[in-house]
Amino acid sequence: MPHENSLPGGFIAAPVRIGGTVRKPPVSAFVHGLLHHFEQHDWPGAPRYRGADDQGRDTFTFLRGDVPWQPEPTPYVRSPAALTATARLVRRFHDLTAGTALAADQEVVCHNDLSPKNTVYRDAEPVAFIDWDIAAPGRIHDVAHVCWQFLGLGPAVSDPAEAAALVAVIAQAYGGLDQAELVDTILWWQDRCGRGIDSGANAGEPAMIRLWEQGAVQSVRSAYEWTLRHRAVLAHATPWNLAHATPSNGDKIDVDPADDRSPGNAPNHAR
Ligand SMILES: Nc1ncnc2c1ncn2[C@@H]1O[C@H](COP(=O)(O)OP(=O)(O)O)[C@@H](O)[C@H]1O
Ligand SMILES: [Mg+2]
Numbered sequence: 019m020p021h022e023n024s025l026p027g028g029f030i031a032a033p034v035r036i037g038g039t040v041r042k043p044p045v046s047a048f049v050h051g052l053l054h055h056f057e058q059h060d061w062p063g064a065p066r067y068r069g070a071d072d073q074g075r076d077t078f079t080f081l082r083g084d085v086p087w088q089p090e091p092t093p094y095v096r097s098p099a100a101l102t103a104t105a106r107l108v109r110r111f112h113d114l115t116a117g118t119a120l121a122a123d124q125e126v127v128c129h130n131d132l133s134p135k136n137t138v139y140r141d142a143e144p145v146a147f148i149d150w151d152i153a154a155p156g157r158i159h160d161v162a163h164v165c166w167q168f169l170g171l172g173p174a175v176s177d178p179a180e181a182a183a184l185v186a187v188i189a190q191a192y193g194g195l196d197q198a199e200l201v202d203t204i205l206w207w208q209d210r211c212g213r214g215i216d217s218g219a220n221a222g223e224p225a226m227i228r229l230w231e232q233g234a235v236q237s238v239r240s241a242y243e244w245t246l247r248h249r250a251v252l253a254h255a256t257p258w259n260l261a262h263a264t265p266s267n268g269d270k271i272d273v274d275p276a277d278d279r280s281p282g283n284a285p286n287h288a289r
Contacts, residue, residue: 026087030225031151039068041075045151052120052127052153053078059114063107063146081146083138091134094142095168098187104144105191108132108164111147112157124155132160133167161192162203171204171252172241178248185252198253205249208242 053067065078115127218226
């Protein structure tokens, strides 16, 4: 009997590792098809699906690296370099699914739970996303979720202007996003998530009941209120601000000294 190791950081599924594989309760046929699609395109940013095991659990390849699953993620998660790589990784799988049957009537397939605890890092660089259980068609709300989760948008943020600059880094690295629309989508998504937990718990869904009991509705609402309060700052900052902000790992964005833009009149690079 192969040895099973439980994996830290799981919230719902309690997956286990067996050798080079991870076993989880079965996910949908849609997710199997999505992971096959990524494999067919040789995209290394997701685990491979390897079928069901003799206990009916789904089998995925184990991806080597670090998964920052603790509530307070490792500082490199919020470095401009890692955020840029994260946004590009998201854009890559969105592009891979754009216009496919998997995206149905939407633009692309969204992961729907992009956060540090579902990201594998190697040498402080994001290389893959795991936990594709709730992937579904969509687009911009996946990037909104990235901003919320990777930047921890909410009352714990001490410097909204720095957070705004990092939202701009994400919007710019993803490409082609209107930053004001992105911030409005964060608000819409936070509100929707709060309501979703409430109604799911009322409907008796075990995962939603657990979240509700942990006070998730209250913390999502505080995050929403914080984002609403700082909406104008978040919507109009550009990466220019990073020259004056101090991201958690001390990284700076290179700024051309001849470039005399100010936040008030700078063009919005994220558009
Ligand atoms: N394919 C994988 N490769 C490496 N680690 C994994 C993989 N799948 C899961 N893990 C580890 O197990 C933890 C929980 O897995 P996850 O699929 O996110 O479960 P849950 O649905 O409960 O959130 C992750 O945070 C990660 O540490
Ligand atoms: Mg997870």
